Amino acid sequence: MRIEWINREALPQAVTSRRGFLKAGAAATGGLVLGFFLPGSNKFAQAADPAKVYAPNAFLRVAPDNTITVIVNRLEFGQGVQTSLPMLIAEEMDADWSQMRGELAPAGEVYKDPAFGIQITGGSGSISRSYIQYREIGARARAMLVAAAAEQWKVAPAQLRTEKGMVIGPAGQKASYGALAEAAMKQPVPATVTLKEPKQFRYIGKPTRRIDARAKSTGKQQFGIDFKPANARTVLVARPPVFGAKVARVDAAAARAVKGVIDVFEVDLDRGARGVAVVAEGYWPAKQGRDALKVDWDDSAVEKLSSDKQLAEYLALAKAEGGAVARQADVSKLAASAQRISAIYEFPYLAHAPMEPLNCVVELKGDACTIWAGTQFQTVDQEVAAKILGIKPEQVTINTMTAGGGFGRRAVPNSDWIGDTVRVAKEWRAKGHAEPVKLVWSREDDIKAGYYRPAYVHRAEIGLDAKGEILAWDHKIVGQSIMDGTLFAPMMIKNGVDGTTIEGMGEPYAVPMQLTVHAVKANVPVLWWRSVGSTHTAFVMETLIDEAAHLAKMDPVAYRKKLMGEKHVRHLAALDLAVAKSGYGKKTLPKGRAWGVAVHESFNTVVAYVVEASIANGAPRLHKVTAGVHCNQPVNPLSIAAQVEGAALMGLGMTLPNAAITLKDGVVEQQNFGDYAVARLSDMPQVDVHIVPSNDPPTGLGEPGLPPLAPALANAVFRLTGKRLRKLPFDLTAA
Structure with missing residues (x-):
């Protein structure tokens, strides 16, 4: 790690060498800037050259007016990282929150994701993969500010304390971080720091309004589409x-x-x-x-694909032998099982929009x-x-x-x-x-x-005994691989199976599932879509488990908990919280309403939904969603609630009529929101978000709120109509 005394605005647009960075820094003034090297710390990347010097870039700027600008190494596109990442630094610095600012980082070596070795915002990893990184930056900055004050006041650093952007001495001396910044930059960067215990947190875990909320709500925020150089x-x-x-x-x-x-x-x-x-x-x-x-x-x-022909091919493949085996299990008990579930699921292409x-x-x-x-x-x-x-x-x-x-x-x-x-x-x-x-x-x-979430077909054959215990489960998935041909293919495609195609299948339930994948090629560009494979696997799993519970004549919550066992404590905690807060099983719903339940883990976060729904004008109507969320240590509960609310609405959008991309003779038939449905404000149900308390390091939150919504709603529809929905978007006339 190294620090330089620079004015960021004085830097040229591109400083690409260590010598150039130091030369620019030596000629400028303006604040305390912290940066550090990250050679070869990425467990996914190839081995780095240990002799390579990575150009340092600023993560933290303390100005003379005491404002603290945190350089955010992620894209801000609604998930709130311009608030949550500064919260981590403010926590360990003992900064005054009113003085914190957020600024998006340019492309740079030190801004690469500590886990992936590339600069990326994705996989719901902004907080989970920078939690320790940003806290340590804050802790080191605080230590350097304390050391600077100790040197000025001729006292031991241990005699000093910090509070709301101030260093306070044993005799009542006070110095603001802005006043100490220049001296602090001359202090050595501590090799190790001690981070706070959760009981000491002042910001982490506290509901905090977003730094950028005013700019966005008043139209002052500049988005990419607003930016245009004068001569462009x-x-x-x-x-x-x-x-x-x-x-x-x-x-x-x-x-x-x-x-x-x-x-x-x-x-x-x-x-x-x-x-x-x-x-x-x-x-x-x-x-x-x-x-x-x-x-x-x-x-x-080029191939000119038509959706109807593709679906027919997928259905044929789902019934055919062969494919890549992702998981093996004994399915010999299928033939003699007392009860049987045979199900075909169809999922269309989806646009990100x-x-x-x-x-x-x-x-x-x-x-x-x-x-x-x-x-x-x-x-x-x-x-x-x-x-x-x-x-x-x-x-x-x-x-x-x-x-x-x-x-x-x-x-x-x-x-x-x-x-x-x-x-x-x-x-x-x-x-x-x-x-x-x-x-x-x-x-x-x-x-x-553009690029699309792939179309998929699932085929499930499940054998149960007379009491509803699952004896065998033969499952096949047909669809395009998202990872094929990308830089992630070597680590994500194993034995012909794209890990994103099957994520979410089986777990957390103890079921004997044999899982096979038919990976197909098609002249349609495909890409991850919010929650990736869980967009379809959660729907399949949670509706089939619900169906098995019905055959077992068990309450769907009790059945899920039985199949989870005691090993999946986070799933149980999220499900129990959603159930308790919703009043499921205790309160009487209005006439014409029914409960629906689903729970799913994605990106190491578990979200359980208990929903209340009805049928209006021949279509499902979602009234209320109660969420139980286990994301370990919450950083900003307000952002967590916002992410779950937004993801739930997007998940609901998958169920709406016309929420599908279709092709005819190679041409996409949809073109705008008039013929490609997205959820609107009028579709938004009441959403109550409850977070399971935890002090463990946080997990991802941008995507996990989406997968369980559609299956929870589908399960409520079954209780209202007796119909099992096997397709997205929903069509009750075809069920």
Whole structure:
């Protein structure tokens, strides 16, 4: 770890070498900055060169006015990291919360995820993987500030204490952190620090309102889509209607005639496709110009998938022999079982549809590339941009912009939207232009030409004895692999099975399940979607367990607890909490309402839902959701509640009519919220979130609230109608 006395604003946009960083730091003033090296600490990455020196970057800035700015190594796109990560530092620094600020980190070596070795926001890991990291930064900063005060006052550091941004001496001396910052930077960085015990926490675990709430609620927050350098040009791209197709012929005369259109040219796109870029002075002329294009597309070399045919193929595979065995079990008792469950489940492609469509600004100057984007994947984006331009990754600067949602769409192994912007900028420069370009995706672009949660089919054959005990379970899953062809494939695909395809299957229940996967190829780009594999596996597991409970003539909560046993204490605690707080089994529901229950673990967090639902106008209506959440040590309960509420609504969205992406002859049939359903405010039920107390290190929370919602609602529908729902989105007429 090392510290430098610098003014961040005085730094050049890209400081890529240790010497350059130190030279810039020596010439500037402005605050205490802490940074550190992270060579080879990543258990997933390949072995690092022990001699390599990683360029230090600031994590913490203490200004003379006592404000403390925490550099957040994640993307802020609604999950609240600009508050929760500063809370960790403020806790160990004994800072004054009113003086804390959050700032998103640019791409940088030290901002890489301590576990993954790349800069990433995903896997619900912002808090869980930076919990100790950020607390130690705060503790080291506090120690250095104390050492500086001790030196000034000629006392031992042990005689000093800290409180709300002040160091207090034995004789009543007081010095603010801002006043001590310059002296503190000259102190050695302690090799080890002692972190607080949970009983000492002042901020961690306390409901804390978000630092960025006022800016967002007043419209002052700048999102990526708001950012545009004064001389930048706006670009829209005409994309082929079939994935991977190319331009056969283009007539751009009408587009060039639109006022404000500057240029029109063909450009390479993600996955080998080719499109037509329209460069204009602003979004509206770029859109009008693109609308005026006449393009003939060549799709002769690519598959033109249709959803009905794909479903038929998936259903056939689900009934066929073969496939990759993910888990083995004895299924010989199926034939002689007293009771049998035979079920086919169907899940469609899903679009991410974040509220803020994709956008990116790229500026090329000499051998340097500067990018402004709300990205989840800075390290990967750097590599992709550098490869396109024929430069080194360190010559690519990425400024992380606040984003309006993502749900995985901003973390693409191909960096499709970043790469497309860089390709446009490269072609733009080749034509003799120097202005930056801002590529904007319309809502239609992203829904029709983006990446999707894969479509899946599940087939389950379950044998039970006369009392409802599960004797054998033969299960098959058919669908595309998300990880195939990505940098995560070596660690996530084992024996032909993508771990994300089967996550959530079986556990936490003691069931003898044989699990087989048919991984298929299709000309539809697929990507993780909020909660990844659990988007479908939780629905299958929790509705089938509920069905088994019914055959066993047992209460569905009691049946689940019996199958869990005593080993799964966190599941039991979350389920018991949701049940107790909901009044399940004790209070009488209004006529026409029924309970539904589901519990699921994803990203090491357990969420249990007890819901109240009814049927209105032939469709399910969700009235109330009671959540029991076990995420170990809660950092900010307000953020936890917000994440669960948002995830529950998104999970409900999966059940709504038209919540599906379908294709015909290779073309996505949906294009906007008029024909692709997302949950709206009018769909929002009452959601009460309750957190299981724990002092263990926190687990993930951005995604785990989504998976159990749909099955809990489906289980309530069964109690209301006697129908078992096997498809998403819901259709009671077909059940």
